Each structure stands twice: as C-alpha cells, then as structure tokens.
Amino acid sequence: MPILRRTRSICPSCRESLTASVVEEDGRIWLDKACPAHGPFREIISSDAALYHASSAWSAEGTPLANPRTAAASGCPRDCGICPGHRSATLLAIVDVTNRCNLRCPVCFASAATRPLYEPSFERIERMLENLRANRPVPPPGLQFSGGEPTLREDLPGLIRKARTLGFRNVQVNTNGIRMAEDPALVRRLVAAGLQTLYLQFDGLTEDVHRFLRGRDLRAVKLRVLEHCRAAGLRSVVLVPTLVKGVNDGQMCAILRFAADHFDVVRRVNFQPVAFAGRTEPESLRSGRITLADVARGLERQTQGELRASDLFPVPAIVPLGRAVAALRRKPFPEFTAHPDCGWAGYIFIEKGRIVPITRKIRVARFLAELDRIAEAASAGRRLEARLRLAASLRFVRAALLWPNLWSILRGGAFEAVRSIHYKMIMVSAMHFMDGGTFDEARVRKCVIHYAVPDGRIIPFCSYNNLGYREEIEARFGAGADGRGTGP
DSSP, rough: EEEEEEEEOOOOOOOOOOEEEEETTTTTEEEEEEEETTTTEEEEEEEEEEHHHHTTTTTOOOOOOOSSSSSSOOOOTOOOSSSSTTSSSSEEEEEEEOOOOSSSOOOOOTTSSSSSSOOOOHHHHOOOOOOHHOOOOSSOSSEESSSSSEEEEEEEEHHHHHHHHTTTTEEEEEEOOOHHHHHHHHHHHHHHOOEEEEEEEEOOOOHOOOOOOOSOHHHHHHHHHHHHHHTTTTTOEEEEOOOOOTTGGGHHHHHHHHHHTTTTEEEEEEEOOOOOTTTHHHHHHHOOOOOHHHHHHHHHHTTTSSSEEEEEEEEEGHHHHHHHHHHHHTTOOOOOOOTTTTTTEEEEEETEEEEEEGTTBBBBBHHHHHHHHHHHHTTOHHHHHHHHHHHHHHGOOOOOOOHHHHHHHHHOOOOOHHHHHHSSEEEEEEOOOOOTOOOEEEEEHHHHOEEEOOOEEEEHHHHHHHHHHHHHHHHHHHHSSSSTOOOO
16 A cells, blocks of 8 residues: 655544545555544545546646745644745635525535624725735736625625726626526626626536535526526626535536537536535535546546546646746746646537537647746747747647637737637536545645635635634624624
8 A cells, every 4th residue: 555645634523633644545545644532534535546646747836925924833734824835826716705695505615604694894805805916926816706695795796896996807706596596687787897707506407416415406596597697798607516426426417518508608617526514414425425536537437438537637737828928928927736636627619519628629738848848948038939939839739719819828818818718618627625534735735726814814725614714714703703793
C-alpha cells in the first residue's frame, strides 16, 4: 500500500487537526488518518487511481496574495483569512447575503435556515466587496451572491449593480430558482442590474430525485426559470446538480442532453458530488459518496464514449493560458492554480445531436505546452519569439471558428473574447468540495473559491464550511449578536 503523500486533515467528529496519508490500494486512492479520541478513519478520494495520477500531473504553483489579511500563527487551516501560507489568489469570491431559505434541503452544506438570522446590511456587503477588490496582484474577476437563498433579499438588484460598479466582471447569483420562477419581473430586474450568470440548482429530470434531495418536485420551477431567463436576455445559466450515488448519478448524460436542448441560455453543467457537511447526515448518506473519477467514468459510460474521461482536464491545466496572456500583456492575469483534486472541466459542442468534445477540435495538451513556451519566451524578454510562437500555436486548433476568439484572448486577454468563445460551447465541469472525512490541507492551501466575511477576512470554501467559520461568523454578525447584528 504505497503512500503517495502526507498531509494534514481533521477528525470528522471533533475537527481536531490530524496527520493524514494519501495512499493507493486496489486501484483506488484513499485518505487515511486516526484521531486519538475517535479512532481511525478512511475515506475514498478517487475510485480510479489512473485518472488520479493523470490529473495530478497538471499540478501548478500559484501566485499568493501580496496582501494577506491574517498572520500565520496557529497553523493551517486555523489562520484562514487569508494567511501568508495560502498558495493561490481568489478567482471566485462568494458573499452570503442571507441565511434565510425557502427550502429545507437535506443535503444543504450551509444548514440554511437553521440558525438565527444572518443578513448583512447593504453597506456592510459593500465594504466586503471593496475588500475583495483590494486583493493584489489581481482582484477576483468573479463574484457569486449566495446564501441561504439570495433572491429573498429585495435589494439584490442593487447589490449586483454595486458589484459591477466596483469592477467584478462576472457577477453570479446562486439560487434554487423558486422566487425567479414565480416572478419574471425579478429576473428582468436582476438582468438589468448587471447579472451575468445564474447558478441554478438542477439535480435531475425525475420527481424522485427532487423529492430525495430537495423535499419537493421542482422540475416545473426549473423550466419556468429558463423561460424567464430567455425572455430577459440572460444567456448564461449554469445547471448545478448535487450528485448522490444511487440517486441521480445515472442521470448525468440526460442532464447534459437537457442542457443541449436549452443551449441558447445554458452555458455550463457543473456537477457537484455531495459533501457530508452542514445538514447532510454522514451516517445516513455515507453510501452516497461519489468521487470525481466516478463522475468522469459515469459520463463516459452514459454517453457511450462520445465524451471520454480523457476529454476532461483538472482546473490547473488552464494555467499556461493565463500565464501566456500575462506575459504577453506584461500585466498580471488570474491564475487557475487550484489543487488538481478539486475539480475538472471540458468543453463540448453539440453537432447533429451528438456530443463533440473540444479535444476533437483542439490538440489540447500540445496547445497548452506551446502556451507554456510562449509565456517563457515573453517573460524572458524574447518578444519576437513569443509573437511568432503565438501565431504558430493556432496550428493545434482544427476548428477555424475558434481562431478569432483564441487570438483575441491570447493577444489581449479581453473578457469579451472569453465570453464570446464560451457562448459557442457548453462547459462540462465537476467540483468536489471537501467535508470532514476528505479534508486535505494541501487542497485548502490552493483553494481559489473564497468567502468574504464582515470582519475583513477572506476564507477558503472548504475551511469555511467544515471548521466552524460559518457558525462563528453567523453568530458574531447575526441578528441580536451584538445589539447591531445585521446592521452596518
């Protein structure tokens, strides 16, 4: 049983920090650890060792924040805020605008609507946004308003407008869609305020899936949301299925086909294997554990090989693109230096009803390798060589329709060019957030999805939802906590 690496984790019972080992056994990857008080724990990380090793090969080191907000005192992950030990900058910032919710989902990692009201004032959220935009060397390009259910706030359009004014290029709302289905005028107001992406909970196509995961049948709700988005001119909806083994993992291909049927508004399907955090009960749902490898292999089977696991790449695979753009522009550019275990993505075209991965149109590995060489040449001052390589790099792109967009991205990194190429395809992705069983300090240090909180800290996603940070913040800044609670 070879030990692949050692790391730090936590006890899923008491949250104390523990030494842990990532090991390979019987073609699978496991996280082993033992708590003095609660005994040994073993959790599966990947059901396919070959895929795990292929993904790990794409690991990349990031550029840390030049202005961390907290000191390294107690050791990772107890110094989150972000401390100098964090290895990646914020790519997607999350602001919880309320912990109210109009559902009581049994798989809610935030345990929404179970604690005293947490709903920061508009002014307090504005300061949180300003704090995020102060990140150096690169402020976060993306912002997601989340909760709870953010559409329960009447001032959500104003918050979106403020975020756009402050410079966030992609402003998202994470929603179950209930209020938006009921009120098409709300959708119009959100879009008019500058909403660019709707992150829509979407677990499957049958009633039993919805009742198991959400407690009620929401299929008609989702369809009305898409209709209202179409009418309001919103062309970027992300369908977000929470996957539980044996519940809805057999519907992944069907969800992709549904996305293709609504290609005019759906830009992405982001599968999220269930994490045993918050309201999700570990003992009752342990058999529902699903890994990124399960998702990739499941898609391969369900699409009958139209989409293969090898068509999907871990998040840091895209690092050469960002570094090439940064070197050519002589200006910092966002880096996707998440840990390879955090997630993967790929693009697909839908042609005559068939799924055609982008790997059939771009020799991705060779293209990315050439981008590395472009970045190296430009960084070393060999500008002519970099420009020549840039022009030649398009030889790895078989689809001529992508040339103008790729050229614009590489030459200038223009956000509109990125959006334009995004609208030609559907992104297929998966993010596997950690829980107390799978918590891995190496992943936390590279996290690129961070919560902004009222006291000025910026906290990695999996730390926030597993180490008591969420409970602490909601208690400190919730209603009645200090006589001011949710006020300024």
